[in-house]
Amino acid sequence: MAFSNGGSLMETDNHKKREGEGEDEEEDPFLAFIEYARSVISPEEDEDPSGNEEGYNGAGWSWIASRILKTCISYSSGVTAAILLSDLSQAWSEQRRVGGSKKRPEIIDQMKRKHRRAKLPNTVTIDSIYEKNFLSLSSVLEAVVVDAHVLPGTNIYMLTLGDYWSSNTIDLYLHRRYYDLVDPPNGILKKAREIFLTGCYLRTAKEGCGSPRLLPTEYLVILLDEDLDDDAILIGAQFCSDSFSSISHDGVKNGVSYSLYARIESISSLEILEQCGGLQRKQITLVDNDGVKLRFLLWNEQVILANLISVGSMLALDRPYIAIAAESALETSDEFCLEYGTATQLYLVPFVQHEEQVCLSSTQNRTQGSKLHAAADPTQGPKVSQVSLPCDSQGSIDFSNYPFQLFVADLHGKMTGISLYGVVRDVFRERETAGVIFLLKLEDSTGSIWAKLHFSQSWSLGRVSVGHTAYISGLTCSKTKQDRFELSWCETDDGASFINLSCLPALVNSSCLHKLSRLSDLSSRRNSMHICRVWIDQVDHCHVTTRFSHAPCGHFVKEMPSGAVECSFCHCDCDSEVVMRAFYLKLTLADKNTKIFAWCTGQTAMELLQISPDEFYELSEDEQVMYPSSLENERFIVALVNCKRQAVHGSRDSQTPEADAVSWEITRALKCE
Template sequence: MEPAAVTASASADGGAFLEFVDYAISVITSSGGDGSESPGAGPAPARPPWGWTVAQVLKSCRAYSSGVTAAILLSDLFQSWTEQRKSLTAKTKVEVTSLLNTRSKRRRLPRTVTIDSIHEKNFLSPKSVLEAVVIDVFVLPGTNIYMLTLGDMWSTSTIDLYLHRRYYNYIGQHCILKKGREVVLTGCCLRTAVVEGSGHARILPTEYMVILLDEEQDEDAMLLAAQFCTYSFSSMMEEKSRNDVVYSFYARIEKIETLEPFGCTERKQIVLVDNDDEKIKFILWGEQVSLANLFSVGSMLALDSPYISNFAHNNHEEPQELCLEYGSATQVYLVPIAQHEEQVFLTPTQVRSQGPRLSCAPVDNMASQVTLPRDLHGAVDFSKYPFRAYVSDLHGKMVGVSLFGTVTSVCKVSTSGSTFYLEIEDATGVVLTKLIFTGHWSLGRVGVGHMVYISGLTCSLNKINILEVSWSEKEPGSLFVNLSLLPALLNSTCLHNISLLSDLPHSANRTHICRVRLDHIDCDSLKLSLFHNLCGYVVDELPDGLQCSFCKVACQNGCTPGFQLHLTIADDSEKVFAWCVGQTAVEFLQISPDEYMELPEDEQAMYLFTLQNESFTVAIANTSKRVDGYAENAEALPVWEITRALRCE
């Protein structure tokens, strides 16, 4: 099914691609669902987030570089969205939720797997996290082995766990580990062998289980008050009493950090802050580091009988400060941080851009606002925002923001090897974005005029109330896709409209798809250069070696020969003088740089002449604001860059 029924007009900067995104959202939204609700959490969301939809379409485009149809994209989208909604409509949630009562919402932990997926794959990674509630506690017949039957909020089935013996003291009528108790666990392995004549899977014992507490429940509040509010971190500073007292602490998780390995042993540290604002490090060693996957910044940690040690910063230093460690007698309880929410009003830009699509919202005062979660610092998380955010909508205290627009400048921060600045423009304005990489630049070639999608942006106000927008490669949800270089964009008729070359000056702020013929090319238009593999920019030859003109990093072994090509393309409406580099130039020339250089000069000229009047589908972008290193004199480059080319058979 092609999206002929799309009623929204083409976006000024996204063309048919964004038309399709809006169309897909309307199709998924109108498909409704089973109408089931998540008890205590309201109905499952009927409209997929705009950023999620764009990311899913781009994921399919990357998977099918030879092209996709509307039917393939809609099928992939619908399947992914159904899986998302399925987690909110599982049958056993009624039983599980009745055990959980109406406890505060909290974020799902990274690496969390569902019980349904464990049964489906018949596999459970030791690094996975299981967030569960105890459905039943029983003794395995004929043994003294305790078992827990676990369920979760996202599954229709349950699973049995062999309880590790370090938790046996917490079993009993008046003990804390009983029906209705929430737990999180990791370091699990699955036993799939036949047990007592049945073949159902069970989880083998793990010592890495954390019992969750709720301060609003009387039983839990009494436990915390009686056992964990006696000592502060300053209580153990005197060495005389330290060895004679069994300490229990209650503190907030401020940071979770990975330390350098100590020898060959992995380490993580949890920075804890108690009620007196005293700080101490809780160190995890070796296999214990998986425990950190069960914690979240801002949550309260109740530590019973931690091992008190001295902390060495690295392999060569003497132990310096006191720290806590996870010992054989240590028990960990967690009071998870609640997920706070905030009502966000749609801006006039968003209302106008959605047009009649907003009619799907209820006709009341909620039609102009949505509810989004807030993080620990009070910033609103826009990763689940149902509509497109524009540059003009950005303000302080926003995280998880997605933008779609055109690059107007890109450069490296001279003082840093991993920080760059990128300007993005859409129909409402331009924003300067700070890109922070874990190592070197990793986004491939990005140039002025390229059409990009970026998610995971953070917006904040500095001390003088100037908006600062940043993006960090290591943050969850961070994504950057250069649509102008995406092969599937040329190969997928549902994602582009064909433009005439005469249309280019009238909408120069986006990438156009055109069908053209090669009008003119000669030897003087062609230059061979070295290109940096990481970023696609020209490599400069300096006295002390090769250096990327963009990244400014040495790249003796990380560069490849390639073409810089000037050419004239034409269709029935216009001729345009343009340029291209790298793989796009190879697509035009249909020969590799090495093969071309092996030809004698007269044969090179003859070969180029035979290419004239060949037909191509091209992606072409306006680079008039360019200041880059593709040529010694940037003015020598034409305004139009051909970013992708596909020869028409």
Template sequence: MGDSNGASLIEIDDQEEVEDPFLAFIDYARTIISPEEDEDEKDESKRDPSEAMTEAGGPGWGWVASRILKTCTAYSSGVTAAILLSDLSQAWHEQNKPGMSKKKPELIDQLKKSHRRRRLANTVTIDSIYEKNFLSMNSVLEAVIINADVLPGTNIFMLTLGDFWSSNTIDLYLHRRYYELVETPNGILRKGREVLITGCYLRTAREGFGTPRLLPTEYLVVLLDEDQDDDAILIAAQFFSDTFSSVSLDSFNDGTSYSLYARIESIGPLESELTFSTAHRRQISLVDGDGDRLKFILWGEQVIVANLLSVGSFLGLERPYISSLEESAMEGKDEFCLEYGSATHLYLVPSTLQEERVCVALSQHQCQGSKLLGSVGVSQVTLPRDADGSIDFSNYPFRTIITDIRDKTTGISLYGVVTDISCDPNATGVVYSLKIEDTTGAIWAKLHFTNYWSVGRLGLGHVVYVSGLSCKITKENYLININGILVFELYVLFHLYTSLIHLDKIDQCHNINTRLAHSLCGHFIDEESSSSSSSSSLHCSFCRVSCNNNTGSEVVRTFHITITLADEETRLYAWCTGQSAAAILQISPDEFYDLPEDDRLMYPSLENEWFLVTLANSGSRNSGPGHETEATCWEITRALKI
């Protein structure tokens, strides 16, 4: 699934019931894997806001749901409750390392009391490095210098690092560009200094001798605390003499160096693409104290430095490289931009973690049961808030229901039934709108896809789980229970997943038809005869586009069949198409279409064949032509022969 910087959608093809087994298992799993709090952890004054998920303790509802779906997707042949609980427990243990805090160096315990920043997205712990014996180049270490020494008999500096979540420490060979920050008596890289590090290679222990160490990296950011007198003096003395307006490209070329201090306004990819190079670039938008703006550009491997920065934090750039726009292959009204040069040092005053108390509405008691809520005694939870004032619901302990969604929220997870769906042909990119409904209401979700139906065809009655969403309420229109439109942006998509299954047998197959379908959306194509010519016009009513000129890969043949399902108690009529129909008939649509007519009439013999199937209540309007009653409102969305 996607991290808090990203989003994901997994389809669950089953009608949501009042007693939904999927929802019930999530609640059960949370009670199993939530760690028991000891007396120290119950002391609010000793809790780390960056670690504390909520007052309820344990993982958020969305975290558990996403992890379950990821595990089920990985085990396509099926999973047991024991496998799911084992995976959840292991993942939660690796993420939180309960009990490790009791073994931390005293220095880190002292610093932890004032640790008020948000944990960065790619942060890894020192304990996890030892456990996995691996460290990726884009991983982030949020570390504290425990010691800084010269290796005996050499002039090589070694930093011993710890972090707030680990019992272990690890040594880092310091890159020589930072020696001037440690070799002086008052060097800033000293015991107790916090640093952010990325781009590290791990030198593992060989044949049981030695210990793992980190090789030198150029990508290190020194953290400063404005509340500390020494740091406040450093900031005032080193950075306040220069402003963006005082920077001169000619003076820089003549040997003048600058030290600049500004707030990070945004972090993103460069708007213009390079035509002569494949190098990656990131741009950091900076605003200084006078309100002037400049771009700070990262090139190639430098882009991982952006992982160390956060919007709203203040960045100090000592000796940045000043580049003309022509030299940087950039467009804009500015004469120059800043770059991360070979002599540049970066300092960061991170934005402090802001939090807001959110009431658990009474609707949660109705939706999720008073037993669960009563067991943890939660009426309010504390959630982090970013610099823009948006509340992050990633670790909200309960399922987010539609009546509780509010403006300026991020990290939302929704679980509900698709009751309407549309495509916006005039939108830039691939944009679909879904009307998602749960037991408390309905809301429209506008989904920006990276590709056409990356998760496959969605239809009415399908149950979806969408995570990593951001909410913004506009002043246009009114929806059920919410004033405005919720705009969900979805960028990373995953495979389909069948959540709830029913054991049925094929009692009779009534109608077997093949039809043309639009491969981009999975919906049927309408063939309309033209009065002016003998040819037919192909039109996708869902995407609202003509397919006459797209008869290649965008137009495919698919099944549309009607079947009677039966189990020991009852029988019902259902329809299906696509891969589900092919799995039932055990033949592809093209192969079936090429059969002689007599063979098609005799095909297939499916009486008393047993299948695992999933059903969705798609509504009669989705059952296709020739179905005059609502008896065929059930759609088979998955089928597996057993």
């Protein structure tokens, strides 16, 4: 197969625009609307007046782009600028909501100044609990103890909790396993202590109490700060005398209590052990200061505890249950495993994600600066020169909340959370590797790059082909030993999405996201998608046939010499896959000045022909020949892309049946009434 060396596939082709070329190229209406929406929902007052964006609180480019596209998917008949801006404003307000009118406790305001920790994935705010009057068991509360007291006339402890994002507080009935930690005067669960908790039931006001309260939960983790003297003394005195190597069979059998301190190296996915009656299990790999590894196991309802911890954090386990592997049903080579027992208490020193100052490239300065600060004097250039982005322990920088659009020319090693917008120049399956991997070449105005798309089972993105415009989020860029860039994407990763704009049903009917082109414009701007108002012409030259296509990807299937049916794109055996009849249509489109020859398939061909492939197939041969004549002068709004494959030596190991198609593909069509 061509490009058998994976490294060469990832070679970036950065051909930056020549001076002055940008002025001749028409602006993409979709990108222009993103910038307009950004100026509406993130006005200048959100930005740091110093121009350094370290305190930037506005909406990132990829957040806005993703939200617009999700709305377009929801409104398949089309959207207006008002619909999009309303949805964006509401979503952004919810994300930034500060809650009711109550004043946030002063202790939280004091602590917030040094709060640099990233939110856990399932975190909800106290304000949102009040708004929805609901709390799921898997939700996480990242709380600060505002007060701890005993309910009058009882021995029941109550904690009043606040958080960094809410103005409301909420009371928690403390679980009795933590009573020894709150008992004054030396209790650790006191005012200004941070805790994580999950598995909470909400007792609402309707059930007899004056305000919502949280019922006791066993699943609570107490946060420690190594920079505080009291916490540092606690860690040293209680957790540093034992190590994983000090655990012994005799000690375990004699009921010795261990207090252990280790770094969280990894957290496994949820496992279902069918051989054990469907038991649920999560495995957390811990590494102590001596480099010894041990597994910490969570079972069944305990697995939600994993929502409270993160890789890189330090976990302190007081009195964990220690299972001797040889005496249990555990299939492991480890001598011991730790478990969350009835007496176990957990403490956490959270991994604090560092931030790195990222200077804006000339790409952002050129294309974004003047738009971001519309009120500024354009002769002064952009105010923003750099932004602060989170950086993990391996030095990878997360660009998921980057304020501006990223281009191919901006890519470098150790980048995560990348979103790119561009034109597909090639796409095919890599057949000589394990797993389901497709290679896709994406091009924008600054260059092109190959990306590896990893799928868990099979292609799941619908029809994607050469010339289509795509938005991809959740990309990771790294540098290989050969000093080349490698771009990868996995459909199961958080934040991963792939949206084919060329095939979006809403696109042709959303005037705020496109600008109508004439067919004569196509020759001068061949690299973009065009929305045109046309009619069908020269029906004598209209070619209509039906073929079978692979439903998941929309590409035609072919019969192999062995008699098996294979997808020309996925290269999978389609005997057990969903195969359906589809049109292969070639026809002439015309407007007042120009005519072009184009082709299409799938739903687009059905929209143009106004008949299904199965219905057409049932017509007699004479009726099939005569059918196109009924379409002459029918008017449509169509999306057109240049589907001509670039001449790249050996870029594919086989050609699909569409390879004989003409240069223009109709990706969407809407009949004009």
